[in-house]
Amino acid sequence: xxxxxxxxxxxxxxxxxxxxxxxxxxxxxxxxxxxxxxxxxxxxxxxxxxxxxxxxxxxxxxxxxxxxxxxxxxxxxxxxxxxxxxxxxxxxxxxxxxxxxxxxxxxxxxxxxxxxxxxxxxxxxxxxxxxxxxxxxxxxxxxxxxxxxxxxxxxxxxxxxxxxxxxxxxxxxxxxxxxxxxxxxxx
Numbered sequence: 001x002x003x004x005x006x007x008x009x010x011x012x013x014x015x016x017x018x019x020x021x022x023x024x025x026x027x028x029x030x031x032x033x034x035x036x037x038x039x040x041x042x043x044x045x046x047x048x049x050x051x052x053x054x055x056x057x058x059x060x061x062x063x064x065x066x067x068x069x070x071x072x073x074x075x076x077x078x079x080x081x082x083x084x085x086x087x088x089x090x091x092x093x094x095x096x097x098x099x100x101x102x103x104x105x106x107x108x109x110x111x112x113x114x115x116x117x118x119x120x121x122x123x124x125x126x127x128x129x130x131x132x133x134x135x136x137x138x139x140x141x142x143x144x145x146x147x148x149x150x151x152x153x154x155x156x157x158x159x160x161x162x163x164x165x166x167x168x169x170x171x172x173x174x175x176x177x178x179x180x181x182x183x184x185x186x187x
Contacts, residue, residue, distance in 0.1 A: 005035045005053050007043060010095045010143065010163050015051055019058045019139040022075045025117035029059070033073040033115050036061045045093045047131045049138030052094045060135035064128050073115040077136055081123070083107040088127075090134060092144050098159055100144055100152045104133050 008014060022029065032055065040048040040061055047062040062072045084106035091099045107125040110132055114120060124132065137143070145153070145160065153160075 005032075005039060007039055007048070007052055007093050008054050009167065010145070010160070011167050012054075012094075014054050014056070015094055015138070015143060016141040017051065017056050018141050019049075019051055019056050022057050022059055022113070025075075025113075025115065029075075030115050033059065033061055037063070037071050037073075040093070043093045047135045048093060049135045051138050051141070058139050060139065062131050062135060064131055074110070074132070074135070075113040075115060075117070077110055077112040077132065077139070079105075079108045079110060079132060079136060081107075081109040086126075088130060090130070090144050092134070094138075095143065095145065095160075095163065098145070098156050100148050100156070102130075102134075102144055102147045104130050108132060 032050070032053075036048050036050070036053060036059075039053065040046070040063070046064055046066075047060055049060040050057045058077065059073070059075045060077070062074065063070050082105040085103055086106045087101050087103045089099050090102045106129065107123065108129045109121065109123045111119070111121050134144070137147075145156070148156070
């Protein structure tokens, strides 16, 4: 039976790992991308990175318009040629109910591969460039809370603590190993 794909939530440690480049562009990758696009739509997001579903690979899906024909699968992305900066509010499917202003580069060039491994290049400004940066942050183990200022962290500390408590309750630490029996003293 195929494994069920679901979005994982902060503070799951898998969200903090550096993702590995994709080398296998077979049917499993295409199926993963389709499932991720479905999850992204269900969560009403505009992007979803593989680490957010527990997969440690450099892949993300996005749709900046909400129109099905604008679904995108981005594999092994690299950003270059930055120009300008702008701040805007962002949210994250892995950190529900938290939105914060994030300063991002305004214009960027993206070099990547599609789901079949075909290289492509494009340039974007504004919202699309922002989505690229947010999702690539996930591929690098960075979350929007890492980009928050001190005031925003204070404002969201209760929600973050609730997420941490919920995660801890669902993932209790393993019991300590049993202690070896005491050694008998020799006479």
